[in-house]
Every structure is written in structure tokens, then in C-alpha cells.
Amino acid sequence: MSTALIYFYYVLPLLILPQEANPVSDWKVLNEGFIRIQYHAYDTDIADLVYLVIKKNFDRTAEMVGYGGPAIANIVISGSKDEYNLFTGNRMPTWSQGSTDYENSRIVLKSPSFTGIRESELRRTVIHEFTHFLIGAVAPPSSVPRWFNEGVAMYLGGAETFRSKINISAAIYTKSLISLNEIQYLMTFSGDRANLAYAESRAAIEYLIEITDEKSIRFILAELYLNKSFESAFTEVTGMEPIDFEIEFRTVIRQRYRFYFLAAVGDYIWFLIPGLFILAYLAVKIRNMQTIRRWKIEEEQDEFE
Known part of the structure; x- marks a missing residue:
């Protein structure tokens, strides 16, 4: 994609879109070059982490998809489920942790402050959505x-x-x-x-x-x-x-x-072993009782004869 097109479709929205996109007024903004992250004050550490993840993975991601422009991103870290649904137009399934909105040239993330996801999962989500974002910049x-x-x-x-x-x-x-x-x-x-x-x-x-x-x-x-x-x-x-x-x-x-499914079976085998021992014990006990009963019958028959 040419530099002019990159600016028109991806850089320009970063300059004019965010003020129109905010559904509430208490947003903080992290601006570094063409990377813009909107977040609530309580998510300052999350915003810093998101920025570092993008900076660290930009070159690798850009090379993979063939993106030759500047490091760009427009990210919203939503602070609640309702806020996430508002930014995504209620189009995302409940299991989603993030969304890339090509129409508005932005990434919307769920904040770990309300999802409780681990940092490692947040990192994967950021890279995942950023990859979508750059793919949308080249095709x-x-x-x-x-x-x-x-x-x-x-x-x-x-x-x-x-x-x-x-x-x-x-x-x-x-x-x-x-x-x-x-x-x-x-x-x-x-x-x-x-x-x-x-x-x-x-x-x-x-x-x-x-x-x-x-x-x-x-x-x-x-x-x-x-x-x-x-x-x-x-x-x-x-x-x-x-x-x-x-x-x-x-x-x-x-x-x-x-x-690989055998590994899943292995996850449950330790729970099954005690039950198997109990079943084996009961089976042996029942068999012994049947044997004793048969002996008694045979003994009674011998006495009768």
C-alpha cells in the first residue's frame, strides 16, 4: 500500500476519530507517534503494557504481512462489558477478548480489570488483534x-x-x-x-x-x-x-x-483409578460370595446323597 493511502486510511483517523468515539468523558490517552491508546485511569498500567507489546512485535508482524508503513495503531481499552459492546456495536460473541474494527480503523480490547485474564493472554490478544489491523492495511x-x-x-x-x-x-x-x-x-x-x-x-x-x-x-x-x-x-x-x-x-x-486426545484421557485417569479399585474389590467380593454359596450347595448335595 502506498504511503499516501496509508496516511489517508490509517493515520488520518487517529487524528480525528477518537473524540467522536468516546461514549464517556473520563478517557486518558497515550500518544506515541502514530500509536494512540485510549483507556481509563485505572488501566494506566494496562495501556503501557499494550503499547510495549505493539512496539516489541511491530517489526515481526509488519514483515510477516508485508506492511511497509509507520508503526500505527488506534486502540480502545474498554473498561466494562457494556462499554465493549458499545464500541463493537454488540456484534461480538461473549467469548471474545478483542475486536478489530476495520470500518473505524481501531482495535477494541476488553480490560483485564473486568475480565480477569492473565497478562500472557492479554499479550496474545494484543498481538492477535494488531495482526488483523495490519492485514487490513495491506489488503x-x-x-x-x-x-x-x-x-x-x-x-x-x-x-x-x-x-x-x-x-x-x-x-x-x-x-x-x-x-x-x-x-x-x-x-x-x-x-x-x-x-x-x-x-x-x-x-x-x-x-x-x-x-x-x-x-x-x-x-x-x-x-x-x-x-x-x-x-x-x-x-x-x-x-x-x-x-x-x-x-x-x-x-x-x-x-x-x-x-493427542489420549492426553485428555490422561487428565481424568487419576480420578478414575480409585473407582476402578473399588469396582475390582466389589467384583472379587461378589465372586468369592458366589463361590462360597456354590460350595455350600455342593456340600448339601453330598450330605443328601
Whole structure:
């Protein structure tokens, strides 16, 4: 994207939008270059952390998606559930921790002051939403499939969790894997189904990078900037049509993730062991009682004869 377009679509809104966006008057503002963070006074430490996370991860994120402009961000840290819903237009599911609003060129975060999430989760959320924000700066957001957008954000947000692998493994055995196209409806999913969608999206991007390299991500986004369809951009960069990639990807994850569900079983085995011992004890006791009863019957028959 040209410098002029970056300024028009992303820098200019930072200068004129915030005053119109505030639903209340007690906002504080952190301004550093083109990074602007709105927050309440009690979230000062949170705002400082958000700023540091963006600064630390900007170069890596920008390189990944092919963004060549200045470090930009327009962030609102909402102080309550109602405030979050107000900024997001009541469009976000309850399980969401953040939202990237392309229309208003801003990121809306839930403050840990009312969600209680850990710092590590907040860091991942900030990187995740900032990735969405920069993707929107290099390609028309509507042209980027949800699985691709979420997958890149998850990939940059940190290492894959063991729980994500278990989720995919369980879905393999219950035949409940989500097709990549279906992930487009992520915002309508339940929390558990959303976790699976995020895990699959990340795994898909990891596999795409494995068979190509990280540059393929920004090359695909660059093609989308030229108003090419995702199918055309993906095929031109990877040499595969998206449907063929998904077929190959599903084959691979079935091989790689199929045994992780056993770890989930292991989480419960320690609770089952005492019950198994009790059942074994009762089984032996019942069998002994049956044996004694049979002996008595045989003894009575011998006496009768």
C-alpha cells in the first residue's frame, strides 16, 4: 500500500476519530507517534503494557504481512462489558477478548480489570488483534478469508498450545473438524467450537508455511491488494488451489494430531483409578460370595446323597 493511502486510511483517523468515539468523558490517552491508546485511569498500567507489546512485535508482524508503513495503531481499552459492546456495536460473541474494527480503523480490547485474564493472554490478544489491523492495511479485509486472517494472527500470537492439539485430535475422532470455509462464520460459534476453529486456522497457516515459507503470507496479501481473488492469489503464490491445499492439510493433521486426545484421557485417569479399585474389590467380593454359596450347595448335595 502506498504511503499516501496509508496516511489517508490509517493515520488520518487517529487524528480525528477518537473524540467522536468516546461514549464517556473520563478517557486518558497515550500518544506515541502514530500509536494512540485510549483507556481509563485505572488501566494506566494496562495501556503501557499494550503499547510495549505493539512496539516489541511491530517489526515481526509488519514483515510477516508485508506492511511497509509507520508503526500505527488506534486502540480502545474498554473498561466494562457494556462499554465493549458499545464500541463493537454488540456484534461480538461473549467469548471474545478483542475486536478489530476495520470500518473505524481501531482495535477494541476488553480490560483485564473486568475480565480477569492473565497478562500472557492479554499479550496474545494484543498481538492477535494488531495482526488483523495490519492485514487490513495491506489488503481489503473482505478479500481475506477468515481462516487465513485468524491463522496468521494465531501464528504470530505465540506458540501453539497443547490444548489446541488436543482439540484438533478430539475433533478428528468425533468427526467434527470444521472446514476452512465454514470458519468464515466464526463469530456465530460457541466458545468450544471457536477454540477449535482457531486451532485449525493456526495449524493450516503453519502447514502452508511448512510447504512454502513465511514469505508466502505477504505475497498472497500483496496479490489481494491488487484486487485479485483469494483463490487466484493463493494459487499463484503456492501453485495449489485452496481446495487441494485443504485436502492435503486435512490428511496431514489426521496423521499428526490423531493421538493427542489420549492426553485428555490422561487428565481424568487419576480420578478414575480409585473407582476402578473399588469396582475390582466389589467384583472379587461378589465372586468369592458366589463361590462360597456354590460350595455350600455342593456340600448339601453330598450330605443328601
